[in-house]
Amino acid sequence: MNCLIVEDNPATREFILDVIKDNFSEISCFSAGDLGEAENLFVKIHPELLVMDVNLPDGKSVDFLSKLCNQISAVHFKVIFITAFSDYAIDAIRLSAMDFLLKPISPVELIGAVNKSIDSLKKDVRYTELETFFYNLGQNQSAMGEKKIVLKTAENAHVLSIKQIYYASADNNYTAFILDYGEPLIVSQPLKYYDEKLGFLGFLRVHQSYLVNMDHVSLYDKRKESVLLTNGSQIPVSQSKKSTIMKFLNKQYL
Template sequence: MISAVIIDDEKNNIDNIVGLLQKLELVITIVGTATNAEDAIQLIVTTKPDLLFLDIQMPNKNGFELLKALPHYQFEVVFVTAFDQYGIQAVKFSAIDYLLKPVNPEELVAAVRKVEIKLSRKKENLQLENLMELIRDKDAKKEHKLALASTKEIRFVNTSDIIRCESSNAYTEFFLVDGKNIMVSRPIFEYEELLADYDFIRCHQSHLVNKKFIKSLLKEDGGYLLIEDNVRIPISRNKKENVLNALNNIKK
């Protein structure tokens, strides 16, 4: 899902875009709207959207001046304007797209599709960079990062910062040392292989645990691993011998 902010000094124009996005059932979540540049800047910094629908002509600061005022940005821009004197050709070269008011539904769909493709390529490039880093530094295991792609972002996480993984059908949830969780749409068995060299134990069909966060082995009810966050992770019968062997080989 693409997160988007709509910036336009006329609320009816904002409502029009929102209505079209809903009617067309596009993969867009509107995380905020603003009717002036000052509010928009704060909104962008706070929400970190993937996309801006940005009006060019606004009082005090126009759309271009708004962009100049931002310290940095990694979002895509679709300019929305009722005017052509700002150099539409220049806008076409530098923005993902532009829309003339009143917004045409077909042109809106085309603009969103372009954004989807560009964001997808960005994710692929980030994943490729991470892969090349792994290849270059294959012996420095503790420095390796895992690319976890959620619906909003790709987060690169140190393997040493992952406490455990838990499967839910075809999804895997990662529990991190900073208290945050990340859900990714990949099955846990893929991560079992990836994390095998980083002291992770597959103790159950639904659980993969980082050995360094294990506090103790509880023998009750078939066996549990007690994790440092006091969560009890079950040990399945067919995994018990492998778990015991792995625990006996914990690096000091």
């Protein structure tokens, strides 16, 4: 497997190179300091894994990837983004189930991201992730838009509109998503993971075991300590979350 590292800081570039070489003997690493160099290398080595800084001296890696996807007939690579700060692209990355690392990069997090990338390459979900990423990035750049998320079950990678999700519930180290159609989707990530992923999109952790899409809340029953959703589901509210719900409702609605 070939890996292309695109990072303008020489020390960070060497650090990533060393961590991957020391922990993944099956990966051959190549590096570039800017997008022009990266484009030349990409044509020569056809990497299966790209580790890219979001912002580079000669442009954004997002634009580079968009150009690549327009030029080739099929996506044969996985992307890990790296950045020194959270910017406009991070929300789109989160929802697409792609990986990103904040600088300074932890060796443990880098190794974990590479392992996840290898798994994704085996499951052939690269195009789904990139397509969702570009969709959400476009929605971020417009004032309004319908966001999408990739949910990976044991069998498939499901691309869903956020509004299709009523709520998510904890099932040990798994999360069950209740949708506006079909059976629940069971995903092998804990609820905390999706709390962090979906919190900025109007989802609220109303209970240790429940994450609710507040757009689907039709009633907050303070006496029964529960919220009623538009699909008829009644979700318990923990004592510690009562004030959080009221703050959310007071902020969102007149």
